[in-house]
Amino acid sequence: MNDQVEVWMVLEPAQALALAQFVKRVRWTEVRQNAVGDDEADLMMDAMRELAKALAEAGYAPR
Numbered sequence: 001m002n003d004q005v006e007v008w009m010v011l012e013p014a015q016a017l018a019l020a021q022f023v024k025r026v027r028w029t030e031v032r033q034n035a036v037g038d039d040e041a042d043l044m045m046d047a048m049r050e051l052a053k054a055l056a057e058a059g060y061a062p063r
Contacts, residue, residue, distance in 0.1 A: 020061065
């Protein structure tokens with residue numbers, strides 16, 4: 001996958017914090033239940049790690 005997609009969004013601070021908490025708490029098994037297979041679940045988790053990183057850079061990194 002050499003192509004990349006840039007996603008830009010505006011959130012209220014409470015939304016950003018809630019999303020950061022969710023991304024922190026959700027586990028692979030929960031993601032796998034909503035994926036077609038293990039490969040898709042892995043891709044979803046990779047994307048959520050990138051989301052968590054972006055939220056942390058914006059100041060929303062829950063402990």
